[in-house]
Amino acid sequence: MASPLSVALIGAGNVAWHLGRALEQAGNHVVLVYSRTLVKAEFLSETLLHAHPTQNPDFSLVAADVFIIALKDDVVVEFLKKAVFPRSSLVVHTSGSLPLTIFEQHAAIRGGVFYPVQTFSRAVAMDLKQTPIGIEASTPDDVSLLKNLAFSISEKVFDLPSDARKVIHLAAVFACNFTNHLLGISHDLLTQQQLNFTVLQPLVTETIQKAFAHAPFQVQTGPAVRFDQKIIEQHQQLLQDKPDYAEVYALLTEHIQKKAQEIAKLDQ
Structure with missing residues (x-):
């Protein structure tokens, strides 16, 4: 492992x-935790060895090799305008959607990206x-430094330019956020009938494993891809009193069938 680095965390979410915690367990030194709400900074700092909590965005006297901004995407640009860093x-930043270019208006600092997928x-x-941790920076030296930091906590570190990172982030929203929402619908349907959500765990696990072993569209199963209209209508009947869920069901069914037809034409 390369020499430990000192890190300031901007954010306490x-x-x-x-x-x-991961950086510190790997031997790095977290020297500061910033949050707009001091109690949040204090709460995280208490779990770390030497971190100083603060709600003051003036970091001009903070000695850190890397300042990591882990804030919501929509506040990062404004935060950079008011924050003061050592020259x-x-x-x-840790964002999947913000480009490296947000640092161009801040010539006194060096910008980079440290994006955990x-x-x-x-x-x-x-x-x-x-x-996986995607790295981007303006100079080879900074890329190297960030990779050393990333490799201290992960075995999967790679160069990731802004354009590709945006696509990964979009794909991640489908794969993670939307999937979790659909699982939430499943959980709601089952618990309303006093049925145990864990009955779906083997099914979900197998689905995910299969999706990473094969092209997901090629291994699609279920009544939609079979064009089993009788079953689809039964499901729609069960969702009569849940119009929001029925709308999601209809949209996904339509899209699955459309994709199945496209694949069938390609296979002809």
């Missing part, structure tokens, strides 16, 4: 929570060793 500091929940313990 889910991403900062997991990154801070020539390396400041990176993962979903974070504070209450769920996580080993980041298998979490």
